[in-house]
Amino acid sequence: xxxxVLFIIFGLICVAGxxxxxxxxxxxxxxxxxxxxxxxxxxxxLLLGAEFVAxxxxxxxAGAIMVLFVFVIMLLNAGSEERSSGSRxxxxxxVPGVLVLGCLIGWIMINNNKQLGGVSIAATDFGETHPxxxxxxxxxxxxxxxxxxxxxxxxxxxxxxxKREG
Amino acid sequence: MVPLSWYLVLSAIxxxxxxxxxxxxxxIITIFMSIELMLNAVNLSFxxxxxxxxxxxGQKLASGREIVGLSGHVFVFFVMVVAAAEAAVGLAIxxxxxxxxxxxxxxxxxxxxx
Numbered sequence: 001x002x003x004x005v006l007f008i009i010f011g012l013i014c015v016a017g018x019x020x021x022x023x024x025x026x027x028x029x030x031x032x033x034x035x036x037x038x039x040x041x042x043x044x045x046l047l048l049g050a051e052f053v054a055x056x057x058x059x060x061x062a063g064a065i066m067v068l069f070v071f072v073i074m075l076l077n078a079g080s081e082e083r084s085s086g087s088r089x090x091x092x093x094x095v096p097g098v099l100v101l102g103c104l105i106g107w108i109m110i111n112n113n114k115q116l117g118g119v120s121i122a123a124t125d126f127g128e129t130h131p132x133x134x135x136x137x138x139x140x141x142x143x144x145x146x147x148x149x150x151x152x153x154x155x156x157x158x159x160x161x162x163k164r165e166g
Numbered sequence: 167m168v169p170l171s172w173y174l175v176l177s178a179i180x181x182x183x184x185x186x187x188x189x190x191x192x193x194i195i196t197i198f199m200s201i202e203l204m205l206n207a208v209n210l211s212f213x214x215x216x217x218x219x220x221x222x223x224g225q226k227l228a229s230g231r232e233i234v235g236l237s238g239h240v241f242v243f244f245v246m247v248v249a250a251a252e253a254a255v256g257l258a259i260x261x262x263x264x265x266x267x268x269x270x271x272x273x274x275x276x277x278x279x280x
Contacts, residue, residue, distance in 0.1 A: 003167065007172065011172075014176065015176070015179055015180070018179075018180055018183040021183075021199065021203065022183060022186060022187050022190070022191070027195045027270075030195075030196050030199055031195075034202065037180070041206055041209075041210060044173075044176075045213055048173070048213050048214060049220075050213050050216070050217070050239055056243070056246060057209075057246075061206070064250065065249065068253055069195065069199065069257070072257045072260060075261070076195075076270065078193070078270055081191065081192055081193040083192070084271060084273045084274075085273070090190070091189070091190075094185070094189040098182050098185045098189070099182070101182065102178055102179065105175070106179075109171035109175050109178070110171060110175070113171045116169065116171050117169070117221075119167075119170050119173070119214060119217045119218055119221075126235070127239060131236055132236055132239050132240065135234070135239075135240055139234075140240050143244065147244060147248070150247070150248070150251055151247065153251075154252075154254050154255050155254065157254075157255045158254040158257075158258040161255065161262050162258045162262070164265075
């Protein structure tokens with residue numbers, strides 16, 4: 001019961017933050033509402049028993065990535081969004097298409113509620129660092145090493161792109 | 167006990183809001199934030215399914231492989247790594263675009279448009 005109440009509270013905060021991201025016209029307000037979405041998602045991860053993922057959600061997403069966003073918004077002195085006509089194709093096909101997709105997913109999930117079953121806060125050592133690290137450094141060692149190369153390339157790319165030309 | 171479908175519906179709602187932001191917003195930084203929102207929505211369904219499969223851990227699938235409940239967490243880890251790399255490169259591109267075009271409005275960055 002407590003689990004459901006907590007899920008509903010944090011789910012509502014999540015959706016409210018995401019809607020606020022769309023409604024706000026100034027990018028800094030959008031960035032701050034995205035922080036709210038990420039923080040409440042971290043709490044939902046805790047409800048799912050994923051302690052490690054909740055911690056890196058707060059540290060990496062709500063910390064590092066959002067600080068980068070806010071920093072760029074401040075650096076570029078971004079003002080309010082200008083209203084311009086935009087793409088008519090996106091408005092006419094994209095928006096109804098996404099609405100249909102969302103309603104379809106929701107309908108399928110609600111209809112298959114019984115087969116899917118429920119989730120509860122799992123066994124004690126489920127989402128802790130130790131089992132995840134064992135999986136990461138044994139079964140997923142090669143992908144892990146490849147991501148380190150990816151990060152290295154991303155750093156070099158950011159430096160090259162950010163460098164003033166000439 | 168929360169039904170798994172609630173988590174998946176929340177994930178779908180967040181994903182659709184992200185797509186709406188991507189389609190309707192005109193500020194390049196907000197569009198980028200909508201992409202991050204979509205990545206977060208996918209992460210939520212990964213974690214929900216990881217918890218779901220953990221209840222069946224140790225059983226064999228039809229293909230003979232054993233179910234590992236924690237794989238979803240590792241995938242979320244990789245998604246976060248890629249999102250961090252993407253944010254670094256994407257924001258560098260935004261700064262480069264702003265330096266040459268003096269605008270953040272995507273409708274004014276239209277050199278490739280016919």
